[in-house]
Amino acid sequence: MKSTRRGFLATTTASALGWKAGQASAGERPHVSDPRATDGDERFEPSWDEQLTISVGQKSGDMIGNDDKVLQAAVDYIRRFGGGTVKVLPGTYWLRNAVTLPSRVRVVGSGADSIVTKIASTSVELVDDSDWYDQEITVSGNEFRVGDGVVLRAKNPHDGGDTVIKRTLVARSGNRFKLDKGLRENLWLSGKPTCASLFPLFTSEHASDVVIENITLDGNKVNNENFNGNYGGCVFLQDCNRFTFRGVTARNYNGDGISFQVCHDVVVEDCHSHDNADLGVHPGSGSQRPVIRNNRLERNNLGLFWCWGVKYGLAEGNRIHANRSYGISIGHADTDNVMRNNEITTSGKIGILFRDDARGHD
Structure with missing residues (x-):
């Protein structure tokens, strides 16, 4: 078959591209050597001189x-x-x-x-039941402040296992405190629940x-x-x-x-x-x-x-x-x-x- 200059260039270009791609291991993507800051890309970005x-x-x-x-x-x-x-x-x-x-x-x-x-740390007892859907607790004493981090611990009333819940106190009225998130566990007085800082x-x-x-x-x-x-x-x-x-x-x-x-x-x-x-x-x-x-x-x-x-x-x-x-x-x-x-x-x-x-x- 008669060769042409266009065919020669196409073959040469394809070979060069194949060689360049071959710098990555077979079956792997090319190495990221010069990344740009790209919207949504959380994996690669430039190494900035200053942040x-x-x-x-x-x-x-x-x-x-x-x-x-x-x-x-x-x-x-x-x-x-x-x-x-x-x-x-x-x-x-x-x-x-x-x-x-x-x-x-x-x-x-x-x-x-x-x-x-x-x-x-301070630890006090809860003085009222809180159910799994509640976002508040009632404690004895006045040791806590709004903004405090606390752990709520009790025995699970259903199986006797340990219940451990980490929360932040975000609002109060007297000794009732609102939590940053709902409990999703029952804190019943039968389980002897406590609140500790x-x-x-x-x-x-x-x-x-x-x-x-x-x-x-x-x-x-x-x-x-x-x-x-x-x-x-x-x-x-x-x-x-x-x-x-x-x-x-x-x-x-x-x-x-x-x-x-x-x-x-x-x-x-x-x-x-x-x-x-x-x-x-x-x-x-x-x-x-x-x-x-x-x-x-x-x-x-x-x-x-x-x-x-x-x-x-x-x-x-x-x-x-x-x-x-x-x-x-x-x-x-x-x-x-x-x-x-x-x-x-x-x-x-x-x-x-x-x-x-x-x-x-x-």
Whole structure:
């Protein structure tokens, strides 16, 4: 067949395009090398030289205060602009409620000089039934304020199991308080319901792409009752993605230091979690691909606790010292994790506990 210049160019162009596409592995899309800010694209965007930054301080800064209200206002302000940085200047910040972190925010403290802590806990009984559809409770005493974070606990009146509900008090008349959300559980007096001022210091649900750096979180353990790590901690996350903790001190919580449940691609590095009543770092059930690197986990009840179904994680270069029971605990359906080059010393019971659980697939 007679060749033509047009045919030659078509063949050459097709070959070149095929070679260019071949730079990606077979069956894969090309690598994103030069992204643009595109409406609705939450995965890729340019690495900007500057984003919005505001400072919070007790005597100077863009926002002035020393409690949860000013910290919450700062991260919410950043959220309005699609992300940025909150700088927490030196001082002690006292919380009556958790600081809830939105997506795409970076919180940077001043190391040991920026301390976030909480008030002493108070627990009172409920004095009237609240049904599952209610959005209010009635308590004894007058210890609580509008805006307080609380946990409501009771025995389930139907099966005797534990009921645990985290809420915020948003309005009041006397000792009746409206809640930020409905109960969706029965709090009947037969189950001996209580209301306590217990909450995590930093928390988030269904958020992503958050960085916390160089800040001290103190749980005021001696003045607070225990709060289970499935609900609280110096840090408590639920259903989140791509959180990074770097240079964070999580200490003295009557519960866990850093706990995250069903959260993926969480990084905890160069942190110091110490003197917490329960777990130093708690990659919670179902969490995928956590990285726990170069931390000090000291004098907790347990240093690093891999919960159920934690997979494809990495724990390396950690110093795990003087934890009262175990240095590391791993078991039920925790598979495909790598633990290497960790130093585990002076554990009260066992350095590494491999939990033998017959339940589950793995």
